[in-house]
Amino acid sequence: MTRFEADTPRERRKLFADAVVAHRNRGSAFLTIEADRNPDIDGEGPGPWIQFAEETFNMDVTDEELDRLKDLLSEFPDFRIDQLESPDEAEGTNIKITARSDANRLAGFADRVFQAVYDRDDDYNAWVCAI
Incomplete structure (x- = not known):
């Protein structure tokens, strides 16, 4: 992979799909995608991230966001929530979603998560930070 950043829906989905393929080909532990930080949504914290x-x-x-994620999953019936963990010291919930699919469908899901769950605009900027 030579690209690590994209800011249009088509380019983001291609980037995410390429990252999934690279992750699988390399046998890496995980891949991480991050979106731009939006101070109006994220406050002073970091922007949202997804690992696969x-x-x-x-x-x-x-x-x-969990409610919005559950709504989004109705568009992806082959994906399911396997684990919800809400430690007392955390302000949110960590979720694990099983997603057995091809790279393009996984990329489409990741892009929709940033938009539908994390409330990013259509032109948000995303990076593949780790493969």
Whole structure:
């Protein structure tokens, strides 16, 4: 892979799909995608991130984001929440979603998570930070 950043829906999905393929080909532990930080949404914290490993997405969400994620999953019936963990010291929930699919479908899901769950605009900027 030579590109690590994209800011249009088509380019982001291509980037994410390429990252999934690279992750699988390299047998890496996981891949991480991050989106721009939006101070109006994220406050002073970092922007949202998604990790993918083997057949599992991992992400942190607030209660409102969790509701939006559950709504989004109705568009991806072959994906399912396998684990919800809300430690007392954390302000949100860590979620693991099993997603057995091809790279393009996984990329489409990741892009929709940033938009539908994390409330990013259509032109948000995303990076593949680790493969």
